[in-house]
Amino acid sequence: MDLYAKFVKKISYPLINWRDGIRGIYKHLDFFENTQYLPLDELERIQFLRLKKIIAHAYENTTFYKKRFDNAGFNPYGMSSPEELESVPILTKEDIRENLPEMLAQNFSQKELHSSETGGTTGVKIVFYRDNYCLAPKAAATIRCERWTGWDIGERVGLVWPARQDYVGAYTIKAKIKNDLTERYITLPAAVLSESDIHDYCQQLKKYKPTKIRCFPYSLYLVARYILENSITGICTKGVIATGEPLYDHQREAIEKAFNCRVFDSYGSRET
Known part of the structure; x- marks a missing residue:
């Protein structure tokens, strides 16, 4: 750290x-x-x-x-x-x-x-x-689980996320300052991903070096597949938290190979 x-x-x-x-x-x-x-x-x-x-x-x-x-x-x-x-x-x-x-x-x-x-x-x-x-307690429970990846509070996080309602307003100056002092996310919107988007995200992840990545599995799977198909190196993280939708075996395999880390399948809901 x-x-x-x-x-x-x-x-x-x-x-x-x-x-x-x-x-x-x-x-x-x-x-x-x-x-x-x-x-x-x-x-x-x-x-x-x-x-x-x-x-x-x-x-x-x-x-x-x-x-x-x-x-x-x-x-x-x-x-x-x-x-x-x-x-x-x-x-x-x-x-x-x-x-x-x-x-x-x-x-x-x-x-x-x-x-x-x-x-x-x-x-x-x-x-x-x-x-x-x-x-x-909700924040503490999340932190406890996500520490299993090797990440800790204060370390950088990559967010590959298609749920737009979770990052509306996240790009205001006030929100950016708060993020830098708390969560330290780099948010990579993933509702729709073109090949140029994926290439750009790979460069951002390589530069930002997040300790963990939180994602919807399919979105990060597309990034992982691009990394493997283009033999991109230098993108490393300690662990990946997959949530929001089912994680399939072929997605886990590709993500773990591309990012050289474990994938943790997380289930949660907005109601808890």
């Missing part, structure tokens, strides 16, 4: 997140790091205790879940195993569309919440809300 990366990790990254109200990332990161290799039964015990806490909160603070649990005859305080939740109807998109105000916790003010939406890959996008407190 170079000196600037250490500065970002120790100073600018935590300070800027603190300013933005995302506080306690490193505290949550310590918890995730210290518990990730616990025995399975201990992890399941921790998960169940947290699940009970979430369910009790929903019952006590939302009209939607109180009604749903009561109608199902489900007692959130007497739950002894996750299987007991099978008595509660599965939440549908229609439930969210029709009952969103009743699903918001009454013990949170509007300023303590932020809205998000699903990707819309299976139909119409669904708007939902999260509390601002979740941003710190």
Whole structure:
């Protein structure tokens, strides 16, 4: 890790997140790091205790879940195993569309919440809300997993990404300064890739030298295939995080060969 990366990790990254109200990332990161290799039964015990806490909160603070649990005859305080939740109807998109105000916790003010939406890959996008407190553990959980690549906070990241909603506004001066002091992404839009785009991205990756690359598999596969077909050298990274769509064996093989590193298949969603 170079000196600037250490500065970002120790100073600018935590300070800027603190300013933005995302506080306690490193505290949550310590918890995730210290518990990730616990025995399975201990992890399941921790998960169940947290699940009970979430369910009790929903019952006590939302009209939607109180009604749903009561109608199902489900007692959130007497739950002894996750299987007991099978008595509660599965939440549908229609439930969210029709009952969103009743699903918001009454013990949170509007300023303590932020809205998000699903990707819309299976139909119409669904708007939902999260509390601002979740941003710190969410970031910490992502960092914990992506450290498995050999990357750490403060080091450079390549982003080969077709989801335009994730980088709208990322090219403003303010956004660029914040990026340089926190995430250190180089963003390579990949909704549509021509051969000249791929050639340009290869040059940018060679110059930027990211410690990890985050990508949609097909987009980086096109880059990897171009690298192999043209015998391009000098593009190295410690690991690749593939997400957003299925990763196929031939894609993994080409990416690992082109970038000389492991590919980690990641599953996530905008709803978590």
